Amino acid sequence: MSATPFIILSAILFTIGAVGVLTRRNAIVVFMNVELMLNAANLALITFARVNGNLDGQVAAFFVMVVAAAEVVVGLAIIMTIFRTRRSASVDDASLLKY
């Protein structure tokens, strides 16, 4: 079972996630695309763990999952706070630091 298709799938998913982060306006959807990129990276890590024959890649993927969980909790709390004050979850509205 070759490893290259898995890595290419991971690259495709990562690219789609990156384009989504750049194009979407809704902060929650942007956040989902970040999760998609993290997942794509996890797939590459697990594939390389199989290629190398040791479990270090799987441990790294596990840490990515833990950090992603923490990140989602804080990020969604921030989005909720912004939504409460501005009644909008659009990333365009939070532009106060620009001026």
Add this chain to the structure above:
Amino acid sequence: MIAFWVLAPIMVAAALGMLFTRKAVHAALLLAVVMIGLAVLYADQNAPFLFAVQIIVYTGAILMLFLFVLMLVGVDASDSVVETIRGQRLFATVGGIALGALLIFGIAQVSVGTITGLQQANSGGNVQALAQLLFSRYVFAFEATSALLITAAIGAMVLAHRERLTPKPTQADLAKQRLRDYAEHGKHVGALPPPGVYARHNAVDTPALLPDGSPAGASVSRVLAARGTIRSAPAIAGDIWKLTGFVGDGTRATKDGAPDERESGPLGPIEGDPSEIDRHQSERSHVEKNGGAHE
């Protein structure tokens, strides 16, 4: 490998769908498809522990959190199509395609070498081997993770917490406020009127009719009014005419077996066949005008 070739197109399609759906809930559900597909690929690649973690943590916890926040924010919070930076979408797409091409061609050039496989590493069980690694070589990273998790939990609590600036109104305060509203604005003191249920369906979307035939706006939920699913008063009035033709309205005279003749309707005496709705509806305005005179 069959699992891969079955799942990969589905996952790519779902991920592309995330780019093009307008509604955030649809994006979340498509993300769930991608995540479950990834979990199966993990299981396919000798990572049973991460398969379970992917399902439980990602699809179970993180995605549910996303949906939870989406429901709080409002399901209709869809994207705007207005570009704040001109040409941003185009540049992002071109840059994304360039990045994808770079990654794919780069990976295709590289030979990953012989695949060792995890048979030896997993010989004592995948979970046991992972635990051994986690608590020996990566023990400091593991400890740092615990600090990160507790920081995240406290941070989320601080962010979500809202300080109460005004004292919570007691029941006595609410009663006083209600009577003050009555004194100043003439707002009704008692409970709101219930909706009109006309034995048609179990309807909370039909406003109760006032004695003059106009709908009582306060008798239906504001949410239904905002959605525009309230049945309009003329439509309901038509239904009433139709239904009284079938079941009677309680005021019909049942003497001498003349079922179609009614001595009086809710709007006064009615002549003729009540099942002729159209004629009655055209006559109704006439009847309404003369209703008081007959009584």
